[in-house]
Amino acid sequence: MKTKEEEEKKMKYHLSAVKLLRNSKLGILSTISKKCKDYPFGSLATYVTCRDRSVYFYFSDIAQHTMNFKNNKKVCLTIIGNKNVNDLQNNERLSLMGNMHKIDNGEIEYCKKVFHNIFPESKGYEKFHGFNFYRLEINNIRWIGGFGKIAWLESEQWKKNIPEWTGKENSIIEHMNNDHSNSIISSVYAQHKIKDKKSKMIFITIDGYYVKCSKGIYFIQLEKICNNVNEYRKELVKLAKKYRTFEIK
Numbered sequence: 282m283k284t285k286e287e288e289e290k291k292m293k294y295h296l297s298a299v300k301l302l303r304n305s306k307l308g309i310l311s312t313i314s315k316k317c318k319d320y321p322f323g324s325l326a327t328y329v330t331c332r333d334r335s336v337y338f339y340f341s342d343i344a345q346h347t348m349n350f351k352n353n354k355k356v357c358l359t360i361i362g363n364k365n366v367n368d369l370q371n372n373e374r375l376s377l378m379g380n381m382h383k384i385d386n387g388e389i390e391y392c393k394k395v396f397h398n399i400f401p402e403s404k405g406y407e408k409f410h411g412f413n414f415y416r417l418e419i420n421n422i423r424w425i426g427g428f429g430k431i432a433w434l435e436s437e438q439w440k441k442n443i444p445e446w447t448g449k450e451n452s453i454i455e456h457m458n459n460d461h462s463n464s465i466i467s468s469v470y471a472q473h474k475i476k477d478k479k480s481k482m483i484f485i486t487i488d489g490y491y492v493k494c495s496k497g498i499y500f501i502q503l504e505k506i507c508n509n510v511n512e513y514r515k516e517l518v519k520l521a522k523k524y525r526t527f528e529i530k
Contacts, residue, residue, distance in 0.1 A: 371427045373427065469501065
């Protein structure tokens with residue numbers, strides 16, 4: 282049985298891992314080479330995250346990594362932080378191992394919306410044949426937060442999950458932008474040191490929301506996973522109270 286200290290440490294690791302995942306857009310995708318007799322093959326890949334902690338990609342059919350995971354769906358995405366420029370080995374790293382799946386028709390419109398907002402240039406790929414969206418469904422998570430901060434994280438909270446608020450996110454976003462914009466603005470300032478009174482919520486996830494501001498698109502992290510509207514409301518209220526001193530007059 283884990284001690285309270287061990288549980289708190291694991292929770293801190295989880296929050297840090299989610300922060301890195303949500304705020305990054307680039308990683309190394311490792312696939313199993315079809316051509317080179319099962320050697321690992323690494324390639325640079327852009328990605329976005331969806332409502333749960335799964336990861337979306339937009340790949341060409343002729344890309345080497347696509348041919349590889351079509352032959353063997355097991356992949357690993359490694360994301361590397363860049364805060365510590367003087368000691369690169371002490372930067373945060375997150376490795377997500379799982380299976381790659383092509384997005385089905387029921388999810389494609391949401392996936393397109395998120396991807397094209399984060400990477401507007403990707404919309405131009407639609408005129409080319411052979412580009413498809415894929416989802417990485419995560420099975421194993423390896424976290425390195427720096428020297429001595431290393432753990433395998435429990436995968437349950439990283440599994441595919443359809444929250445109860447799915448389908449209601451537009452009303453949540455509209456309500457926050459219209460009635461609680463001050464909370465959004467103060468959260469952007471508190472978490473990213475950006476002052477922008479025109480910051481707008483654009484997407485929500487189980488553990489936070491994305492904001493579009495003058496500096497780009499940023500993720501605002503919540504402390505707990507929200508699977509229903511009531512849980513989401515409580516976490517947003519908690520965040521508003523926490524960052525009240527960051528409100529811009």
